[in-house]
Amino acid sequence: MAKIKLPEGYKTTKQRQAILQLLEENVAPMHAEDIYLKLKEKGIELSLSTVYRNLDMLQKKGLVVKAYMLNEDKARFGLASKKNYLVCQECKKIVIIDNCPFEKFKEELIEVHGFDILGHSIEVYGICPDCKSKKSQNSEDF
Amino acid sequence: MAKIKLPEGYKTTKQRQAILQLLEENVAPMHAEDIYLKLKEKGIELSLSTVYRNLDMLQKKGLVVKAYMLNEDKARFGLASKKNYLVCQECKKIVIIDNCPFEKFKEELIEVHGFDILGHSIEVYGICPDCKSKKSQNSEDF
DNA sequence: AATGCAAATGCAAATAATTTGCAAAAACTG
DNA sequence: CAGTTTTTGCAAATTATTTGCATTTGCATT
Numbered sequence: 475m476a477k478i479k480l481p482e483g484y485k486t487t488k489q490r491q492a493i494l495q496l497l498e499e500n501v502a503p504m505h506a507e508d509i510y511l512k513l514k515e516k517g518i519e520l521s522l523s524t525v526y527r528n529l530d531m532l533q534k535k536g537l538v539v540k541a542y543m544l545n546e547d548k549a550r551f552g553l554a555s556k557k558n559y560l561v562c563q564e565c566k567k568i569v570i571i572d573n574c575p576f577e578k579f580k581e582e583l584i585e586v587h588g589f590d591i592l593g594h595s596i597e598v599y600g601i602c603p604d605c606k607s608k609k610s611q612n613s614e615d616f
Numbered sequence: 617m618a619k620i621k622l623p624e625g626y627k628t629t630k631q632r633q634a635i636l637q638l639l640e641e642n643v644a645p646m647h648a649e650d651i652y653l654k655l656k657e658k659g660i661e662l663s664l665s666t667v668y669r670n671l672d673m674l675q676k677k678g679l680v681v682k683a684y685m686l687n688e689d690k691a692r693f694g695l696a697s698k699k700n701y702l703v704c705q706e707c708k709k710i711v712i713i714d715n716c717p718f719e720k721f722k723e724e725l726i727e728v729h730g731f732d733i734l735g736h737s738i739e740v741y742g743i744c745p746d747c748k749s750k751k752s753q754n755s756e757d758f
Numbered sequence: 759a760a761t762g763c764a765a766a767t768g769c770a771a772a773t774a775a776t777t778t779g780c781a782a783a784a785a786c787t788g
Numbered sequence: 789c790a791g792t793t794t795t796t797g798c799a800a801a802t803t804a805t806t807t808g809c810a811t812t813t814g815c816a817t818t
Binding site: 562 | 675682683684686687689691702704711713718725729730731732733734735736737738739740741742743744745748
Binding site for chain 3: 483484485487489490519520521522523524527528547
């Protein structure tokens, strides 16, 4: 948990710190409301708009990534360092892909399309090992 | 323009056909409202809820992919076959990545995480060649 | 430690995308 | 072309997210 440094001109508030810390602790990117509820539970006083406002600011500053996942209609927010993940379609568990395959293809993409590449995000969906074994217990016919 | 076959039990309506055809013609995934407006322009009678309902159905049937792009707050819909793209952060132009790098990493991902992989989507953002040259015209200092 | 000012917060109200209920219209079946 | 089912359009409802404004808080400077 390396403390994340806020950009110039922004103040350190307990709400802001709590949000960042929660995002650090969590593997998966979270919905704004989850963040709000989790922090309330922990006894931190904040409002949902504070959560949104902070996430928005952090996103604009590049510290946080906002993403919508398959079949979800609300945004998730996570630290910019965790932006490639596997999602189980059964239990919705999220697993971070850490050595991202993408780097190897950056060059190829630059050549083919001529873009300067600033960033990327990859979402992979499937069935996680746990759900797979639960499934095969119920029906041996696969 | 290979005609797309509707799933069993669904009727062929002019609205539904028009939506699918428009998605085939378009390189980039579109917002529901764009689809609505473009088709209205073409003289096709439909409502926005019809667009949403069809896209929803098509998505559930796997023919269409719904995705939210970086810094956008409304969904885009595109044919399932076109789900990896490059987005220019300046002009918002979208370019399809056609020989998707991902396939080569599927195996690796399966091994490492034990997921059965059903699908994926990749969004890459950067600056397109056009915007790049416009930029360097304005300031030669890069 | 007190002061002053900008930044941040909470609350309630506003906005905007998407969804839904329902009656009428269109598709397909025989 | 009559009967049944699906689809549509419209308007109203829902839900995530944003915003205005008055108040509070963080922090730099006396």
